[in-house]
Each structure stands twice: as structure tokens, then as C-alpha cells.
Amino acid sequence: MSLPLRVRDTGLALLVLVVVAVWTLVSAHYAEEPASRTVLGWLLILVGCGALCFRRRQPVAVAVVTLLACAAYYPLSAQDGPLLITFALALYTAAAEGRFAAAVALAAVTLLAVGLGEIGHQPGRRQIDDTSLAMMAGWLISLVAVGRAQRNRVAYLYEVEQRALAAEREQEARARQSATEERLRIARELHDILGHSVSLINVQSGAALHRLGKKPAPELALATADEALRAVRDTSKEALRELRATLGVLRRADEAAPTAPASGLTLLPELVERAASTGLDVRLRVEGTPVPLPPPVDLAAYRIVQESLTNVTRHADARAALVALEWRPDELRLRIEDDGGGAPEDRPPGSGIHGMTERARAFGGGLTARNIPGGFLVEARLPLTDPTTRAPARAPEGDSA
Structure with a gap:
């Protein structure tokens, strides 16, 4: 049984928080900074990681929050923890949730901001060289492309599932229609067979009772009863023959069909x-x-x-x-x-x-x-x-x- 989306998003946010926190604590042994910066850095980490809890409900807003948290964190903190993971996940989620234009715009803004920031540094003091900038561009483009591909895959699977459900519903409807038509056909056959035979028996027996009600001579009464009973016998025999032939369609495959x-x-x-x-x-x-x-x-x-x-x-x-x-x-x-x-x-x-x-x-x-x-x-x-x-x-x- 799959977990709800909120539970999964919260679990992912906690996992990213653990990774970033462990990295930051390890880096703290090798880089010192004022306590005020350390506190502010941890607040930015909490904001960036906590925003991932809402990445599916507000994908663009979460991407903007994580980008701003990273933009403030890296110039400020000396630990340089992997907080950028939060922005990567948010950017992928925005593309995967169908916000493709917003994801492309955020990726372009990120590259433009990093490029302008590096241009402002003095020669020899740049933190990101041209090769790293190109790799970053490819990395961001890949995140958006993979998110878009995931979106298309989910849409395709949904369409396939809907088609399968529609085909199943159509098959069930056809089966119900066939069963209904077969029931109506059998009901019509039984109506014709039993209605005709019972009507004849009713008329024949009623006529015989009417004649016997006049109290005829014993010989005439016997002949009337004999004639009526023979007619009822022949009619019921024919009705049974037709009834067996009609009910033969309901027999199991391993039973012999009627030969009449x-x-x-x-x-x-x-x-x-x-x-x-x-x-x-x-x-x-x-x-x-x-x-x-x-x-x-x-x-x-x-x-x-x-x-x-x-x-x-x-x-x-x-x-x-x-x-x-x-x-x-x-x-x-x-x-x-x-x-x-x-x-x-x-x-x-x-x-x-x-x-x-x-x-x-x-x-x-x-x-x-x-x-x-x-x-x-x-x-x-x-x-x-x-x-x-x-x-x-x-x-x-x-x-x-």
C-alpha cells in the first residue's frame, strides 16, 4: 500500500534535512564563523528543507523559496553545505507537476544570477570557473528535462489507464446488454410456448366443464371428458417438447442437448x-x-x-x-x-x-x-x-x- 503524497514529501524533506545537517556539522570542524552567521545559516537550512514538504501542492512557490534560501545561504555561510539539493528537487518537481515554463524561467534566472555574480569578482577570485558554470547549466537543463519527461510519462500512463478502464466498462456494458438480450429472448420463448399451451388447455377444459355442467347422458359425458383430456394431454405434451428445446440453451456444455x-x-x-x-x-x-x-x-x-x-x-x-x-x-x-x-x-x-x-x-x-x-x-x-x-x-x- 503506497503512502499518501504528504507523508512521502515530509519524509523526503526530513531525509534532505539530515543530509544537509550532517554535512554542515562535519564542515563546522574545518571552518569557523561567527555565531550569528551560524544561526542564520541553520535557519536558512530549515526554511529550504521545510519548504519541500509543500513541493507538490505549491511547486513554483517552493522552487522560489529554495532558490532564495540558497542565494542567501552560500554567500553567508562558511560551511557550504549541500543546500542546493533543495532547489534541485523543487526545480524537478515544478517541471514534473506541469509548471514547465516556470521551471525553465527559474533555471534561466539561476544561471543568469550566478554568471553576473562571477563577472563582478576580481580576476583570480572567482568561485565558479567557466567549466563549472557550463556544467551547472547542463545540470539545471537536465533537471527540467527529466521533470518534463516524468510529467509526460505520468500523463501517458494515466491515459492508458483511462483507456483500459473505458474498455473494461464497455466490455461490461456489452456483457450486460448481451445477458439482457438473452434473458429477453428466453422470456419471449417461454411466453409464447406456455402462453399458447396454457390458453389452449384453459379453453379446452373450460369447454368440457361447460358441457358437463349441463348434466348430459353418461355416455356423452364420458365422451366429452375423454375428448377434453386427450386434447389437454396432446397440448401439454407439445408444450413440454418445446419447453425442453428452449431450455436446452441453458444446459451445461457437458450435458446432451435435446434431440427433438x-x-x-x-x-x-x-x-x-x-x-x-x-x-x-x-x-x-x-x-x-x-x-x-x-x-x-x-x-x-x-x-x-x-x-x-x-x-x-x-x-x-x-x-x-x-x-x-x-x-x-x-x-x-x-x-x-x-x-x-x-x-x-x-x-x-x-x-x-x-x-x-x-x-x-x-x-x-x-x-x-x-x-x-x-x-x-x-x-x-x-x-x-x-x-x-x-x-x-x-x-x-x-x-x-
Whole structure:
């Protein structure tokens, strides 16, 4: 666990203070000076080292304070301790914290002040020769350059980290979206399967109870009960088959997938027959030449017809219904029409119609559901293309579209 910046800056300031203090104490054995200068020198050391505690919060101000402390310390003190370390650290910090212009200006001012000071000395009494001045210039430039490089490195690492976080958030969002879409797809499948089958069972059993409630002859009552139970058995059997096929997507990889075929238009006659078992007069009409459909499109067409018939038996109070399939060269048209009372004008479309619309739109098609004179009409359009490759379905050999 990394320490807070204030703790680290305070620790660095104490370390520099120890180094400067030890150097100064050692130098005091070889150079004597008045006590007043010694006290003032130690005050300047404390000021310069103490300022480093604030080097990240006020980098330019700390650089100016340490520069002024060094400018007063070296002409005054005879020990010549390494107080210049404080200015070096402050100058580097100013550049590393993004105060590049201020760091360059302070370095230039330092070189200019040292150069002018040396020019004012008499020949032979200069403390810094030309070589040392050039080395000092290179040293200051290096501090500013390294600080700027550190700034760029930190900015680059921050940008990389932000990009990684953004990519992670995007990946998580995509995963949540995929999971949501999969849950909605499974919920829609379960709604279509269970809603259709339960509705048929409800209508069949209700009709049988209604007839038995009239207390018919024993033979007629037995026949009515037998017919109703057989219809309930067949409907529940088909519901279980479709339910197993749908839940197969949730099985673990090491489990065997269901072997029963998925629902599709090949099972449409059975669907119509089950709907007719409720007493509804259902007719199936096919126009054009059927072609093999991609499994997702085939399932969507079957579910649209299934949900439409479910709505007819559950809500329409209809006596007859028509299921029409029109095979065109580039698309399949579905038409489900009944002679019921239609949908209330003031009621929004239910989840069943919404689910059918989503199925059609998922493959580039469309669906409309509306009241018509004397009933209700559902029309759907499904392109004859593979939803993944967008390749058109082909008619069997020998057939024409």
C-alpha cells in the first residue's frame, strides 16, 4: 500500500534535512564563523528543507523559496553545505507537476544570477570557473528535462489507464446488454410456448366443464371428458417438447442437448389442429412455393402464428380464423385474421404483439396488428435471408419461387 503524497514529501524533506545537517556539522570542524552567521545559516537550512514538504501542492512557490534560501545561504555561510539539493528537487518537481515554463524561467534566472555574480569578482577570485558554470547549466537543463519527461510519462500512463478502464466498462456494458438480450429472448420463448399451451388447455377444459355442467347422458359425458383430456394431454405434451428445446440453451456444455426438432413452419399443421381442438374454425392457406428457411427465421415465423392464434383463443371471442402464408421470391408474408370483436381502441398493444413485432424486426422485417371490419388482423413480413450471412434462402432443386 503506497503512502499518501504528504507523508512521502515530509519524509523526503526530513531525509534532505539530515543530509544537509550532517554535512554542515562535519564542515563546522574545518571552518569557523561567527555565531550569528551560524544561526542564520541553520535557519536558512530549515526554511529550504521545510519548504519541500509543500513541493507538490505549491511547486513554483517552493522552487522560489529554495532558490532564495540558497542565494542567501552560500554567500553567508562558511560551511557550504549541500543546500542546493533543495532547489534541485523543487526545480524537478515544478517541471514534473506541469509548471514547465516556470521551471525553465527559474533555471534561466539561476544561471543568469550566478554568471553576473562571477563577472563582478576580481580576476583570480572567482568561485565558479567557466567549466563549472557550463556544467551547472547542463545540470539545471537536465533537471527540467527529466521533470518534463516524468510529467509526460505520468500523463501517458494515466491515459492508458483511462483507456483500459473505458474498455473494461464497455466490455461490461456489452456483457450486460448481451445477458439482457438473452434473458429477453428466453422470456419471449417461454411466453409464447406456455402462453399458447396454457390458453389452449384453459379453453379446452373450460369447454368440457361447460358441457358437463349441463348434466348430459353418461355416455356423452364420458365422451366429452375423454375428448377434453386427450386434447389437454396432446397440448401439454407439445408444450413440454418445446419447453425442453428452449431450455436446452441453458444446459451445461457437458450435458446432451435435446434431440427433438425445434419448432418451425413444418409443425404449422399441428399448431392449427390444436387451435381447432378448442372449437375454433381454423383454416390454413399457403400461396407460392415454400423454401427452406434459416432456423431463426423459421422459428420466428412459427412463433408469430402461434402467438396470434393464442390471442384469438384467449381474447377475440372468435368463431373462425385464417392463417395465410404467401411465399414471395424475397420474403415470406404471414396473415392471421379472425372474426372476433377486435382489440379495444383505448388499450395499448400487449406484450404478445410487442414480442411478435420484435421477432419480425430482428430479421429486417415488420409486423402490423390492427382491427378490421368484423375482426382483427395480424400481418408480418420476413425476408428470406440468413440473419448472420444475409444469404438468401434457396428453393429446393426442381422447384421455382
